[in-house]
Amino acid sequence: MADIPPSGIRRYFELAEEMDDVISLGVGEPDFSAPWPVRDAAVASLERGQTSYTTNRGLHELREAISAYLDRTYGLTYRGEDEILVTTGASEAVDLALRATVDANTTVAIPEPTYLSYRPVAMLAGATVLPVPTHEADGFRLTAPALEDAGAARADLLVICYPNNPTGAILEAPHLREIADFAREHDIGVISDEIYAALTYTGDHVSIASLPGMRERTVVVSGFSKAFAMTGLRLGYAVAPASLIDPMNRIHQYTMLSAPTTAQYAALEGLRSCEEAIADMRRAYDRRRQFVLSRFADMGIRCFEAQGAFYVFPECPTDDAGQFAESLLEAEQVAVVPGGVFGTAGEGHLRVTYATGMEQLREAMDRIERFVA
Amino acid sequence: MDDREELVDILIENARYSTEEIARMTGRSEDAVTADIEALEEAGVIKGYQAVVDWDESTVERARAVVELNVTLDRETGYDDIARRLAGYTEVRTLKLVSGDFDFLAVVEAETIRDVSRFVSERIAPVPEITQTVTHFVMDTYKLQGIEFLDGYDDDDRLSISP
Numbered sequence: 001m002a003d004i005p006p007s008g009i010r011r012y013f014e015l016a017e018e019m020d021d022v023i024s025l026g027v028g029e030p031d032f033s034a035p036w037p038v039r040d041a042a043v044a045s046l047e048r049g050q051t052s053y054t055t056n057r058g059l060h061e062l063r064e065a066i067s068a069y070l071d072r073t074y075g076l077t078y079r080g081e082d083e084i085l086v087t088t089g090a091s092e093a094v095d096l097a098l099r100a101t102v103d104a105n106t107t108v109a110i111p112e113p114t115y116l117s118y119r120p121v122a123m124l125a126g127a128t129v130l131p132v133p134t135h136e137a138d139g140f141r142l143t144a145p146a147l148e149d150a151g152a153a154r155a156d157l158l159v160i161c162y163p164n165n166p167t168g169a170i171l172e173a174p175h176l177r178e179i180a181d182f183a184r185e186h187d188i189g190v191i192s193d194e195i196y197a198a199l200t201y202t203g204d205h206v207s208i209a210s211l212p213g214m215r216e217r218t219v220v221v222s223g224f225s226k227a228f229a230m231t232g233l234r235l236g237y238a239v240a241p242a243s244l245i246d247p248m249n250r251i252h253q254y255t256m257l258s259a260p261t262t263a264q265y266a267a268l269e270g271l272r273s274c275e276e277a278i279a280d281m282r283r284a285y286d287r288r289r290q291f292v293l294s295r296f297a298d299m300g301i302r303c304f305e306a307q308g309a310f311y312v313f314p315e316c317p318t319d320d321a322g323q324f325a326e327s328l329l330e331a332e333q334v335a336v337v338p339g340g341v342f343g344t345a346g347e348g349h350l351r352v353t354y355a356t357g358m359e360q361l362r363e364a365m366d367r368i369e370r371f372v373a
Numbered sequence: 374m375d376d377r378e379e380l381v382d383i384l385i386e387n388a389r390y391s392t393e394e395i396a397r398m399t400g401r402s403e404d405a406v407t408a409d410i411e412a413l414e415e416a417g418v419i420k421g422y423q424a425v426v427d428w429d430e431s432t433v434e435r436a437r438a439v440v441e442l443n444v445t446l447d448r449e450t451g452y453d454d455i456a457r458r459l460a461g462y463t464e465v466r467t468l469k470l471v472s473g474d475f476d477f478l479a480v481v482e483a484e485t486i487r488d489v490s491r492f493v494s495e496r497i498a499p500v501p502e503i504t505q506t507v508t509h510f511v512m513d514t515y516k517l518q519g520i521e522f523l524d525g526y527d528d529d530d531r532l533s534i535s536p
Contacts, residue, residue, distance in 0.1 A: 009534050016533035026534040033527045116536050165536075283374075287383070287398035294397035335533055358387065362394065 004120045008341035012325060016335040023364040025352045026335040028165065030229040030310070032284075032355075034266065035277035038228065041269030042262050050261055056253040058086025058237070059264045065271040066237055074197065074207050076220065078239040085245050085252060086259045090195045090223035090236030092252070094159070095121050097191045097219040097238055100247035101157060102127040109155035111142040112343025113313075115165045115193065119343075122159070130155055133345035139304050140169035140313065144178040153186045160208065163196035166342045166351035167313040168289075168306020173206045180211040190218040195236070196309040198227035198278060201286045205308070209239075219244055224263075226309075227278050228270045233263035285310050288354040288361055295365040299372055310355040313339060316348050317372050325350065332367035376401065377409050381418065384410075385519070388422040425518045436486045436510070437466070440493060442477035443505040452476070455502050464492045475507070486510060 009026075016022050033039070057063060063080035070076040078084050087093040094117065102108065102125040110118050111132045122129050132150040134140045142160060152158065160179070162171040171179070183190055190208060197205040209218040223236025236259075238248060270278075289306065296303040296314050303314035318324045321338035328334050339349030354361060374382065376399070383395055392410070396403040413419045428435040444455050452470050459479065460468050467480035479497075483489045489510070498506050515522055 007536065009536055013532065013534040022533055024531075024533040027531050028535040029531055031529060031531070283379075283382070284386075290400045291394065291397045294400070337534060358390070358394075358398075 004123060007116065009116070009337055012329070012335065012337060015326065015329055019329065019333055022329070022333045022335055023356070023360050023367070024335040025354070025356060025361075025364055026337045027353050027355060029231040030226060030281065030355050031357060032229040032281050034228060034230045034233065035270065035274045037273050037277075038230065038266045038270045042233070042266035045262055045265035050265060052261065054086075054258045054261050054264060056249055056258055057084065058259055059261075059268065062086055062264050062268045062271075065268055066239070069271050070220075070239065074205060075210055076207055076239065079242075082242040083239055083245055085238045085249050086264060087223070087236045087238060087252065088256055088259045089225065089234040090193060090221050091117060092256060092259075093219075093221040093223070093236045093238035093248075094118065094191065094193060095125075096248040096251050097221060097240075097244075098122050098125040098127065098157075098159075099251055100244070101189060101191075101219075106157060107155045108157045108159060109147065109150065109152040109188070110159050110343075111146070111161075113140070113164075113166055113339055113346030113349070114159075114161050114342055116342055118159045118161070118193075122157075127157070131343060131345070133343075134167075134169075135345070136304055136315070136349075140164060140167035141171055141175050142179055143175070144182045147179070147182050152182075152188070155186070155188055157189045157191065158183060159191045159193065161193040161195075163200055163205070163308025164311075165196065165309055166311050166337070166339060166346060167304075167349075168309045168311045169304075169313075170200055170202070170205070170308040171208075172203065173211075176206055176208050176211060180208055180214050183217065184213050188217070190214065191221060192218055193221045195222050195226050197222060199282055199285060199310060200308040201282075201289060202307045216241055219248075224267045224270060227282070228267070228274065229281065230263070230266065230270070233260065233266055235259055235263040235267045285354065288356070288358060291358070291361065292352065292354045292365065295369070299369050301372065310353055312352050312354065313346070313349050314352060316350050319348075321348055321350055328368065328371055332371045334364045334367050334371075376405075377413060377418075380406065380409050380413065384419065384422075425520045427514065427517075427522050429514070434484050435482055436484065436489050437480060437482040438489050438493070438511060439509045440479040440481050440497065441475040441505075441507040441509075442479060442497070442503055444476045444502045445504055446502070450502055455500065458500055459497065462492070462496060464489075464496075475505075481508075 063084045067080040106127045108122040108127040109130045109132050111134050119129050192208050209215050209220045219240040221238050224230040301314045306312045316324050325338045337351040339346030392403050392406050396406045464481050466482045469478045471478045
């Protein structure tokens with residue numbers, strides 16, 4: 001445990017919590033509440049007394065609904081019966097996927113900047129972590145040369161997260177093919193965290209698992225937190241061939257038993273009736289994304305065009321992004337997260353979340369503009 | 374959703390977005406946005422822009438009623454003719470022809486309940502084609518034009534910083 005540092009965002013959280021009138025663009029979750037039918041289904045399930053455990057793998061109907069959803073949305077085919085595991089948030093799915101596949105000799109390649117949990121979770125599972133820097137020049141996409149340069153040919157596992165937190169980068173089919181080729185050539189397993197898949201604004205999300213020869217070596221992780229605005233309900237899932245899901249389920253049955261039952265009924269309703277609500281939220285995010293990118297462009301702050309999730313990742317106008325974030329918070333009460341928190345490759349950048357109402361966003365951008373002027 | 378449909382969608386969300394903001398949000402030029410808004414107004418798609426007001430929170434006295442109206446038609450008088458007579462009154466804030474047990478649904482607003490009653494009995498009921506009125510006084514408004522008036526729901530209670 002001594003090797004696992006405390007989360008780098010803690011410090012900014014404490015600073016921001018002390019202040020009044022803070023507009024936070026430092027949040028990693030939607031500003032929307034879960035769609036009403038989802039909330040209603042959760043309450044109704046409680047009223048019906050559905051408060052027991054479910055089967056380890058999750059409600060049968062939910063697994064079937066996830067199977068149908070992945071098929072119609074991304075062309076991914078997984079059997080509800082034995083290739084889908086419902087988890088307590090996508091976070092548990094990532095943890096299970098790592099613990100089920102990692103041993104003391106395992107090297108896990110993790111492109112950076114990225115969501116900050118993969119590294120400590122891989123380390124807790126006993127793996128050696130190999131950071132793979134990605135670059136703004138590539139739009140923070142993972143590329144085969146980046147994997148090569150980092151020495152990832154010797155890795156056993158690769159954890160990718162696209163659309164990416166914190167950069168908003170996405171991987172389109174040609175980019176994915178390059179990575180898939182690399183993974184097959186070097187016999188690398190892939191954990192693909194696609195929690196932001198539904199929040200892709202320029203074209204359709206493509207899963208690496210849908211590429212030839214990738215299904216058998218990939219665990220796709222996703223969930224309901226982001227697109228369905230259900231973070232607090234803690235519901236995610238992993239899909240993979242039964243040979244990968246089985247060991248994950250074995251850990252899950254001892255450590256978690258089953259994902260929260262209320263959340264499972266809520267998620268089922270989300271898949272059944274909330275397509276329109278999801279599309280509305282996605283549209284709202286896309287408008288904010290374009291608004292924020294356009295405001296940064298006018299301020300002369302360089303920011304590559306994030307195409308997914310609800311983050312943009314502008315270059316910090318000063319050398320020290322940590323200091324900039326602190327000063328911005330103190331001077332203008334706007335909270336952003338320095339990119340270095342998400343890996344050294346993120347240094348010199350700021351993560352700016354646009355999952356915030358337009359009025360707040362407008363005010364925050366005005367304040368940032370005043371601050372950098 | 375094409376460009377104009379998206380514009381309508383954005384203006385329904387908040388008609389006070391500036392042209393500049395809408396242009397930023399949609400990645401279009403301000404001129405293009407202005408032209409499309411004018412075209413939508415010209416075509417009669419957008420009829421106007423209004424604030425959604427919770428009168429209970431304001432200092433202004435307002436009373437309102439939802440009024441069901443039954444009418445009879447004849448060869449010379451159609452629904453449009455009756456609607457025209459009713460819609461001319463400023464007290465009639467909303468007027469719709471509906472299916473079901475009655476013909477028109479009107480929302481009538483005035484300063485006091487008495488004023489609303491008097492308006493219905495003196496101005497609406499006497500219209501020859503109107504055979505029956507049923508007046509429902511509004512006791513409370515919970516949602517109007519898609520905007521909820523209830524407090525305590527959907528507050529932003531997120532942590533200020535999260536991964």
